[in-house]
Structures are given as C-alpha cells and as structure tokens.
Amino acid sequence: MMQASLSIINFRKDEEKVKRKKIMKAAVTAALVLTSLFLLQCLLVPKYATDVVEGSLIAEYYQEEKDHDVVFIGDCEVYENFSPRVLWEEYGINSYIRGSAQQLIWQSYYLLEDTLRYEKPEVVIFNVLAMQYDRPQKEAYNRMSLEGMKWSGAKVKAIRASMTEREEFLDYVFPILRYHSRWEELKSEDVQYLFDRKKVSHNGYYMRVDVKPAENVPEGNILADYQFGENAYDYLDRMTRLCRENDIQLILIKAPSLYPFWYEEWEQQIEDYAEKNDLLYLNFLEMTEETGIDFSTDTYDGGLHMNLSGAEKLSACLGRILQEDVGLKDRRGEKELSEKWQEKIIAYEAEKERQYKENMG
Amino acid sequence: MRTKAKMMLLTAILTAALLGCGQDAKVIEGEVKNASDEAKENPEAEDTQDAADAETEKESEEAAEYKGYAFIYQDVVIEMDADAAPIVEKLGEANSYFEAPSCAFEGIDKMYTYGSFELDTYPMENKDYVSAVIFKDDAIATPEGVGVGDTAEKMTEIYGEGTLENGMTVYEKDGMKLCFILQEESIVSIEYRSTVLDE
Numbered sequence: 001m002m003q004a005s006l007s008i009i010n011f012r013k014d015e016e017k018v019k020r021k022k023i024m025k026a027a028v029t030a031a032l033v034l035t036s037l038f039l040l041q042c043l044l045v046p047k048y049a050t051d052v053v054e055g056s057l058i059a060e061y062y063q064e065e066k067d068h069d070v071v072f073i074g075d076c077e078v079y080e081n082f083s084p085r086v087l088w089e090e091y092g093i094n095s096y097i098r099g100s101a102q103q104l105i106w107q108s109y110y111l112l113e114d115t116l117r118y119e120k121p122e123v124v125i126f127n128v129l130a131m132q133y134d135r136p137q138k139e140a141y142n143r144m145s146l147e148g149m150k151w152s153g154a155k156v157k158a159i160r161a162s163m164t165e166r167e168e169f170l171d172y173v174f175p176i177l178r179y180h181s182r183w184e185e186l187k188s189e190d191v192q193y194l195f196d197r198k199k200v201s202h203n204g205y206y207m208r209v210d211v212k213p214a215e216n217v218p219e220g221n222i223l224a225d226y227q228f229g230e231n232a233y234d235y236l237d238r239m240t241r242l243c244r245e246n247d248i249q250l251i252l253i254k255a256p257s258l259y260p261f262w263y264e265e266w267e268q269q270i271e272d273y274a275e276k277n278d279l280l281y282l283n284f285l286e287m288t289e290e291t292g293i294d295f296s297t298d299t300y301d302g303g304l305h306m307n308l309s310g311a312e313k314l315s316a317c318l319g320r321i322l323q324e325d326v327g328l329k330d331r332r333g334e335k336e337l338s339e340k341w342q343e344k345i346i347a348y349e350a351e352k353e354r355q356y357k358e359n360m361g
Numbered sequence: 362m363r364t365k366a367k368m369m370l371l372t373a374i375l376t377a378a379l380l381g382c383g384q385d386a387k388v389i390e391g392e393v394k395n396a397s398d399e400a401k402e403n404p405e406a407e408d409t410q411d412a413a414d415a416e417t418e419k420e421s422e423e424a425a426e427y428k429g430y431a432f433i434y435q436d437v438v439i440e441m442d443a444d445a446a447p448i449v450e451k452l453g454e455a456n457s458y459f460e461a462p463s464c465a466f467e468g469i470d471k472m473y474t475y476g477s478f479e480l481d482t483y484p485m486e487n488k489d490y491v492s493a494v495i496f497k498d499d500a501i502a503t504p505e506g507v508g509v510g511d512t513a514e515k516m517t518e519i520y521g522e523g524t525l526e527n528g529m530t531v532y533e534k535d536g537m538k539l540c541f542i543l544q545e546e547s548i549v550s551i552e553y554r555s556t557v558l559d560e
Contacts, residue, residue: 224529
C-alpha cells in the first residue's frame with residue numbers, strides 16, 4: 001500500500017518535472033526567437049551614421065543634459081542655420097535644436113510635448129516654413145523625425161498625425177517590418193553602430209563649412225492657394241497654447257534661407273498671426289543688415305542653408321535679441337554647465353577642423 | 362535536440378517571412394511623354410496662326426503617341442520621368458540654372474529655365490529624371506493648344522473635366538499630372554508634373 005502511494009507520488013513528481021521542463025523549453029525558445037528578431041531589427045534599421053546623418057538628430061537629444069534656456073523646433077532651416085555654441089559662448093545661453101529634415105508642424109508640436117517631459121525651457125523657437133504643409137508628405141522624412149523619438153504618448157500621436165496613406169502604425173512599433181528588405185544594402189556601419197549611434201550634431205546643429213554662393217535663385221512659381229491650411233494653423237494654435245500654459249515664450253522665425261521661396265502672402269499670414277497672438281516674429285530674410293549674412297560666402301548650397309560662417313553670424317544676431325529684448329540671462333558663470341560646454345566646444349572645433357581639412361584636400 | 366530543431370525552424374520561418382514578404386519600392390518608369398512648341402508667337406498673322414494650328418495639330422497627334430501628357434518644345438519631346446540628360450542636351454544652354462540639394466537625401470534637384478518654361482529634374486540612382494515642366498509665360502502652349510491666358514472653357518473643351526486638387530484642375534494620365542491653375546476662369550499657370558515623388 002505504502003509502496004503504491006510512493007510510486008504515485010514519484011509519478012506525479014516526474015510528470016510535473018516534465019511539464020516544467022516543457023515550459024522552460026518553450027520560454028527559452030520564445031526568448032531566443034525574440035532576441036534573434038531584436039538583433040535582426042537592430043541590424044536592419046538605418047543607422048544614419050555616414051549617409052543621411054540628419055536621421056540621427058532627433059534621438060541625440062535624449063543623451064543631453066536637460067537644462068536648456070532655448071529649444072528650437074523645426075525643419076532644416078533650424079538645424080543647419082543656428083549654432084548653439086555661439087549662443088553659449090557669446091551670450092551664455094544654453095540651447096538645443098530639435099530639428100529634423102522636413103519636420104512638419106505636427107511633428108514639431110509633438111516634439112515640443114516630448115521635450116516638456118524632460119525640461120521646461122524659457123523660450124521655444126519655431127521656424128514657420130513648415131506652415132506650407134497641411135498634410136503628411138513623405139514616409140522617408142516622417143521616419144527621420146519620428147523613429148528617433150522615445151516612446152511616449154507624444155510619439156504615438158506624432159506617428160498618427162504624420163502617417164501617409166500607405167504607412168502602417170505597426171511598422172513604427174516594429175521597424176523590422178518596414179526595413180526587412182534592407183539586408184541587401186547592409187554596410188559595415190550597420191554592424192559598427194548596431195547598438196550605439198555615432199554623434200552627428202552639436203546640440204542639434206548640423207555643421208557644414210563649405211561655401212557655394214547663392215546664384216540664380218528662382219522666384220516662386222504661381223500657387224493655386226496661398227492660404228496656410230487649417231491643420232497647420234491648428235497645430236500652430238496648439239503650440240502657442242502649450243507654450244502659454246507652461247509659461248514659455250514662443251518665438252516664430254523665418255530663417256534667411258532663400259529657397260524654398262517664401263511668398264509675401266505667407267509672410268503676411270505669419271505677421272498677422274504673431275500680432276494676434278502677441279508673439280515675437282523674426283523674419284531673418286528681411287534682417288540681412290543686422291545679421292551681416294553675405295550670400296556669396298555664408299551658404300554651402302547656393303542659398304538654401306547657411307554654412308558655419310552664416311550660422312554663426314545668424315546665431316550672434318539671434319543671441320543679441322534673446323538677451324536684450326527677451327531678457328535671457330547669461331549663464332556662463334555656472335561652473336558645471338560651463339565645463340560641459342568646454343567639452344562641446346572641443347568637439348565642435350575638432351569637427352570644424354576636420355571639415356576644413358577635408359575641403360582643402 | 363528536437364526542441365533545438367523546432368526553435369531553429371521557427372526562427373527560420375519568422376525570418377523568412379519577414380525577409381520575404383512583399384516590399385513596396387519606388388519604381389521609376391520613364392514612360393511619360395511630352396510635346397510643345399512656340400505656336401502662339403504671332404497670333405495676329407493669320408497665316409502664321411494657321412501654320413501654328415497645323416503644327417499644334419501635328420504635335421497633338423504626336424503627343425497622343427506618348428504615355429501621359431507630353432510637352433514638346435522646338436521638336437524636343439519632354440516626358441515626365443524621362444532621362445533628363447538627352448533632353449537638356451537637345452534644349453541647349455538654359456537661360457538660368459539653379460540646383461537644390463534635397464534636405465537629408467543625396468542628389469540634387471535641378472531647375473533649368475528656358476525663357477518661357479522651367480524644366481525640373483530629380484535624381485535617382487546616379488541619373489536625373491524630369492520631375493516637372495512649368496510654363497512661365499503665354500508664349501508657349503501645350504501640344505493640344507492650351508496656354509497661359511486661355512479660358513477654362515477651352516481647357517475643358519480640349520481635356521475634358523479635370524479633378525480639383527489643392528485648388529488646381531488636374532488631368533492625370535499614365536502616372537503623371539497636367540495641372541492648371543485658374544483665376545476668374547482664366548488659366549494663370551500650367552504645370553506638367555511627375556507623380557513618382559508624391560510618395
């Protein structure tokens with residue numbers, strides 16, 4: 001009797017052991033599959049390290065200290081035209097550029113929401129060229145603005161607002177679904193930057209030192225409708241409101257880029273909006289005397305974007321306004337921040353030197 | 362051992378499924394054709410007008426052979442998404458040239474202005490393709506005989522009812538668009554556009 005009971009107990013124990021073993025094996029299998037897929041995803045997603053480096057800009061912000069006085073949001077007219085180093089060195093203003101290629105206004109708005117999760121700057125500067133777009137444009141640009149964002153409600157909303165008809169939300173959650181065919185074009189950088197990305201900006205500024213004078217810049221073609229769209233205005237309203245609620249001064253700017261063409265009808269709408277909402281609006285296209293920008297030496301691509309010389313002149317002019325008119329404080333006396341900037345300036349100078357050498361060679 | 366085999370099989374299936382499933386890619390098909398001329402240069406002279414009409418008719422017939430709407434300028438056929446190099450060569454030196462590197466992407470969008478029209482190109486795999494032809498004045502017309510300054514009625518008579526897109530009247534054909542901007546029933550702008558870069 002006793003022996004029978006013992007063998008039943010042993011049998012049950014064996015059964016449980018087998019069951020546990022099976023569960024363990026299934027768990028290990030699942031973990032291995034998921035890890036493989038994760039590694040595959042890491043390998044296949046674009047690294048934006050040597051080509052199309054602009055795709056790295058948005059993600060770089062998260063590695064920074066979050067104590068900025070000024071945060072820029074907008075398209076290439078912010079990340080190629082302003083140098084935070086000059087704002088720091090000449091005025092003691094700590095700034096960061098959350099710019100990305102063809103950043104649409106809803107993306108700028110959600111990037112602002114995202115930024116407010118980490119810090120509350122005194123000033124937010126938005127470049128108004130993006131007002132020309134009222135609906136999603138191109139997936140490639142969407143991905144460069146959105147993929148680098150950390151997951152949050154702001155990112156979810158940004159994706160939903162940005163997706164073109166052919167895009168799927170799930171492709172943003174699992175980028176491998178979108179990039180699985182990239183295996184054919186993998187390069188050494190895909191392995192090199194499998195987990196860590198190469199730093200490509202200086203507080204969000206994308207440096208270029210080469211020179212290409214602005215010549216034959218075309219006038220704008222006739223448009224069917226010069227009125228900015230309702231959706232664009234809606235996000236500008238939201239941005240204005242969000243800044244107001246957080247006691248942040250919103251400044252609208254139009255960078256001095258000569259192309260794409262900035263129409264008089266657009267200018268009027270922005271001037272009216274700024275006046276109605278009591279916002280400071282700076283159109284640097286009309287401030288050439290103050291900025292000192294010379295389009296024969298200060299642009300690297302014929303007037304679309306500033307080169308280093310142009311960006312530094314423009315930043316010096318902006319810094320003056322931020323200090324004298326907006327009243328931002330000079331923080332160069334803060335030891336810790338100054339030390340951080342010293343490191344940044346060394347990296348900035350090294351990049352500058354590298355580019356000058358490359359251009360001369 | 363069996364578990365390992367299962368695991369490897371599962372990974373292989375998932376990987377194959379991911380790598381193998383359909384992927385949409387941008388396809389360039391340089392098959393959109395153009396045609397135009399300077400038929401409207403001397404509208405007063407009846408003979409010239411007749412000749413121009415005949416020429417327009419001929420070009421219109423020629424254009425019908427092309428895929429999409431084509432623009433012809435001095436016998437040079439300009440098709441949307443066509444290889445730009447031979448077209449630019451045939452057109453000769455442009456009055457003005459401007460190039461705009463696209464934000465973030467490699468390659469340069471180019472704009473050639475030839476007096477009465479602008480020819481735009483986009484880069485793709487080391488080649489430039491025609492992205493647009495934009496009329497700059499009323500000295501030229503489409504091969505079908507419509508130019509800037511003509512009436513909306515004439516446009517509808519020739520091209521039929523177009524669709525309204527962003528304030529423009531658009532005629533889409535074979536993957537390209539012929540766009541008209543109207544002001545008070547008069548044509549103020551005509552553009553041939555590729556749709557390749559739309560998405």
